[in-house]
Amino acid sequence: MVRVFQTTGREVRGAELAFPVRIVSAEEVNGIEEPVGEARFEGNRLLVDAGRFAPKTYKITLAEAPVAAPAIENAFVDFPVNQNSISSDPFKSVAKVDKECNSYAAELMPEVIVHGGIEYRRGEPDVKNVLNCKEAVTVDLPQGDYNKVYILASSSRGDRKAVFDVDGRKYEAVVPYYSGFRAQWAWAGKTKSFVKDGTIAHIGNHRHKMNGRNDAYTFTYLYRLGFDIAPGAGKLTLPEDADINIFAITVSGNRIDGTRWACEPRALPVIE
Secondary structure, three states: OEEEEOOOOOOEEEEEEEOOOOEEEEEEEOOOOOEEEEOEEEOOEEEEEEOOOOEEEEEEEEOOOOOOOOOOOEEEOOOOOOEOOEEOHHHHHHOOOOOOOOEEEHHHOOOEEEEOOEEEEOOOOOOOOEEEOOOOOEEEOOOOOOOEEEEEEEEOOOOEEEEEEEOOEEEEEEEOEOOOOOEEOEEOOOOOOEEOOOEEEEEEEEEEOOOOOEEEEEEEEEEEEEEEOOOOOOEEEOOOOOOEEEEEEEEEOOOOOOOOOOOOOOOOOEEO
16 A cells, blocks of 8 residues: 655646556555555556645555565563553453553454564553553563564653663663654644654554543554664663553564655645
8 A cells, every 4th residue: 555645735747656666556545445446557657646735545566576575583572561551342441551541452452563574462451461661670682683672662641752771772762652643734823733753563543441431533552662782682671761651572683674764744734
């Protein structure tokens, strides 16, 4: 799936998106990925028409690539857990991720979360399944040919600045709030536009409430943090902040971590 949107308020005709291999088929779909119609393409180029501020989504099938990236070797990291923040439907009332005792919906979260070729193992629902960082905790890292450590985390109160430590090397990071808006368009004179920093590894389309109900369309997120590690890295020390929760940690031999989006807007346009 390829999603684009027009951000300057001017119609676009015949814009081109190039792929590294030939396009076999392409069709336009709507926001929930239902077919809308055929899309135009030539060779490895998708031709895009878009109206003012219009989003577009395309389903594209590409020819087989002449080369393939090697499989990424991952290893789960064991760490202590002290809080139940992932609940199943019958046990919403005994879990919490914030002071209002809301929680993540287990039915929306697979046991192994895969993001960018990296696997993460979440905790079991309805028991202690996350680490609340009310005090600094140091964990052992698995040994192997690993160059990255990845952490799935979120904050229960605003976006939190934190420091992570790998064998004495410190990494500063922002741990974003677990819910709310990832981005927002601006209405002139009323609101400001923004796009939050942070890489989302998991999205839930509702959260669980203490009263046993689902909080529909109040989205929840797990954010991926990633840090370089030296071969043989042994210890990871997590920050001391009771508003930060750790859901999963994985070490990886990911040699293609430098791959980035072709473009990623850091602000959205103002609607007059």
